[in-house]
Amino acid sequence: MKLKAMLLCASLIASAAVMAQAPPAPSPEMAAAREAVLKACDADAKSTCAGKQGREMFACLRENDAKLSAGCKDAMGKMPRPGGPPPAK
Secondary structure (H helix, E strand, C coil): CHHHHHHHHHHHHHHHHHHCCCCCCCCHHHHHHHHHHHHHCHHHHHHHCCCCCHHHHHHHHHHCHHHCCHHHHHHHHHCCCCCCCCCCC
8 A cells, every 4th residue: 555655656746747847948930930029019019918928918919910010910920820730921
């Protein structure tokens, strides 16, 4: 019984360590696309998504596509989505 309890504890600790690892760094393409969006959508983010940052800001921009400037829409369209197909060229 003690052996089972120790094995359970060891497996829980190991799984917690795996889950605590930082997510992988974005690819150079993703980082460049993100920078382009931040630059092109700065005014849009301030007016449409005030107070939001990071993923929350990107989600807000996607949800408010109709309100975005042409430059911001263009930059958003070129941004690859994680796990999805690459954007159309």
